[in-house]
Amino acid sequence: MDEEPISIQEAKDPGYQGAEVRLRGWIYRTRGSNKMLFMVIRDSTGIIQCVASRSDLGDDLFTVAKDLPVESSVIVIGNVNKDDRAPGGYEVHMNDVRTISKADRFPITKDQSEEFLRENRHLWIRSRKMNAILKVRSTVTGAIHEFFRKKGYHEFTPPIFTPNQAEGGSTLFEVKYYDRSIYLTQTWQLYAEAAIFSLEKIYDVSPTFRAERSKTSRHLSEFWMAEMEAAWIGYREAVQIAMDEIRFIIKKVLENNIGDLEILEVDPDGLVHILEKEWPVITYTEALGILNDKAGMDVQWGKDLRTVEEEELMKLFDTPVGVVEYPKEAMAFYKPVLEGADAPGPVAKCFDILAPEGYGEIVGGSERDTDIESLSMALEKEGESVESYDWYLDLRRYGSVQHSGYGLGVERLIAWICKLENIKDAIPFPRTMTRAYP
């Protein structure tokens, strides 16, 4: 009588058709008359319609079940069958409904604004949309681990509290640290550079904090970055690794999340198509030429590409594009100059990967400068105290080697794969300049 509960997804398996099953879940919708009750329930795997007539359950139980509000938790026992009349094509004829917890009136109803859903994120996370996104997210982070481990990389976990900046001073979160201040990490990079002299090939997926005053649909104050750092490789190899990584992630999403993409109304064929194509790698200087020729934009050499320029450029491509060798001037202190480059000015051994359809930069990376003199000069130029980076400069004093690394913005990648309008939906509890609740 008390059979083991199964998931809603399992109940749709041919082996269970006609059988009595026990399902656990939450009420997603209810409809009915005084003789019939339709109760759609959901669990982590999906939704299924459950139906009963008054005579099936008896007057008392029918009345109790009919009064259960949306999001009440229940155990349903009944016979599952294919039924074309049911949404989703399967239906459970209920023999029993057990109330685990009767819900209060659920605040989220048919009409929802973005703001209201963010205010109620702790409840909205139950929605089919968020459920699907979070499953894709789990696939993405899992795929990152799998990709690097298969290639012989070690997972390396950096500190989150850091005394130094690495990406420009104005974007650090300063926090109390006993009787002084410290910062939340903006990147694992300086520590990763130390670690490669032990592990050679490392990666991580970890939170990153940037206090940029950006109020856009592409920015978060707390986001997850998947980074890699490896000894003995140059920036051009790093570009290829990053592209392989993204391809691998997309492949895994296609293997595991077709149903979720469907809920998100994303056509998987688009992703398949992207996997089939070559992804171009162009230089910054070439990018300016393309912008001039095909978009009529006259961008002054030496400036970083701005959002409009990236958007115009990516209108010309339907796959991710690697852009390499940006002007040294616009780049962070640790990016070395490429000698003998075919460009109007000094360029750095660095790259970005841009996603199509306006999703912008999803990867940024570079080779790392191994020259103490030029590093010290670059730090001074940025107004940093060279002394506080002494430990970092040590890495150049004891057996320095060529090395490169990059960071992939996990939420930006998810937003692109899932075609989300806003990056805030790519993370369960978004943190922005104006929101740290719930």
Add this chain to the structure above:
RNA sequence: GCCGCAGUAGCUCAGCUGGCUAGAGCGUACGACUGUUAAUCGUAAGGUCAUCGGUUCGAAUCCGCUCUGCGGCGCCA
């Protein structure tokens, strides 16, 4: 840092050439209904129109400050 948009029932909105005793749909409560597809029908409850101040005989409506949220630029992943 700069620019723009918004705040009216639990939710989504209408009302904004000043005349309101502030409406609708959804949700909720009660009732009806034997196959519903975010069912349908009936009845009801539910509001200091974000705050403060100003103009006016009269302000949801016009003006100003503030607060809150959202987006765009810049910067970045």
